[in-house]
Amino acid sequence: MKKLLLPILLLFISTLTIQAQETGEDDLGAWYMLFTNHRVSEKLSIHAEVQYRNYEFADNFNQLLLRSALNYHISDKAMASFGYGFISTDPTFEEPDGEKNTTEHRIYQQFVLRNSVGKFKFSHRYRLEQRFIDSPLSGNDTQHRARYFLRITYPFNDKWFLTAYDEVFINLQNDFFGQNRLYGAVGYNFSKNLSTQVGYLKNDFRVDTFDRFQVAVFIKTDFRKKKEEVKG
Template sequence: MSKTGRISGLFFFLLIGLATFQANAQDTGEDELGAWYMYFGMNRISDDWSIHSEAQFRFYETTSNFNQLLLRTGANYHISERAIATLGYAYIWTDPTFEDEPLQDAAFAGNSIDEHRIFQQFLLYNQVGKFKFEHRYRLEQRFLSQEFSANTTVTDTQHRARYRLQITYPLGDTFFINWYDEVFINLQSPIFGQNRLYLALGAKLNASTSIQAGFLKNSFTGADFNRLQLGVFFNPDLRKKDVQS
């Protein structure tokens, strides 16, 4: 095994150990170690446009108590190699029985919640030495509904702003470390929504595919949740190639 492989393997086991320790160290109701299983895709269809595709399966525990399904898509306009603008839509189904997020409206404490979400996003990229930086700015319009009976449905509309700083550092040609911090700001009361702090080890499998295994600490006012994350990233180039005769 190469030196990079040994370092990466050690890093992975330390990461999992840290996550387990964090989960066991708490003695409150948030001490369950959950998991998010994720797929992300950027499907390039022209020089200027690509299609975002995404699916996330979130569990309150690592393999049980299914908590949330998130499906997201959008149209990306590539302004340049360092800037991308996106308009998109997401559907989110949540079982609040083992909710990650403390509900901000007590009326939503009960049956499953359906959310239709429109979002606008702007990505900026830059690099300093080997460190690659990604700045993500996102606005969301959230339309939530919850049916309690055939004649009773509670609805709500919320607005939110998000900013994520992500840093990637390569460990040779295959492995890399990925870190980010993302803050959620509500555009209604309460102002602070949540903060997500993430650290992962990634591996580039080929030109279009990579995987990541990491640990996420999801913090709310008065509550913290620990989540393992396993992600697959697939970014195929679907542009037609010119055929030389």
């Protein structure tokens, strides 16, 4: 029995190692992101973003996400949005020849609330998603998902700030828990319309956990000023 125990243990460890290598769980991946918001009137703005995600730091494509939305500003502290996203995903860490990506067309609705406690700024986002997925492995599928996002930001001054968030994904069909994202970053405001964040994300799924380095750029424009200047 003792003679069999060591080979079985080694086989178990090697199996876990192979599985980790196949998913890329042991590699530090990276997300490079651009977020823009264009204010067109007192009540309306347009959101657009691009996210390019790798399984590894500077290689091995994982996902391209393109997302846009029309935002309705109920007040300075509340906003409702209706949006669309296109997502192309390489579902495997390994890159075999002829592999086809999974594509997804996504419609979503969200509601955002903001508040402050002292110098701490809070943002709560509630989102519903309808996902129309075309997978080369499983075919066409329609899924529904709910997400809750909580961000906390602490400004040191007008330029530097710390920010952190947690977001939980809930499937509205089988497998209730989808994933959880925990994020922390240092941010810098170049101006009131341009900022950047450099941070770290831990992305937990039901089975795997991935570590991701993140760089994000945020750009804001305000077309209301131009309209006022034309009128003047």
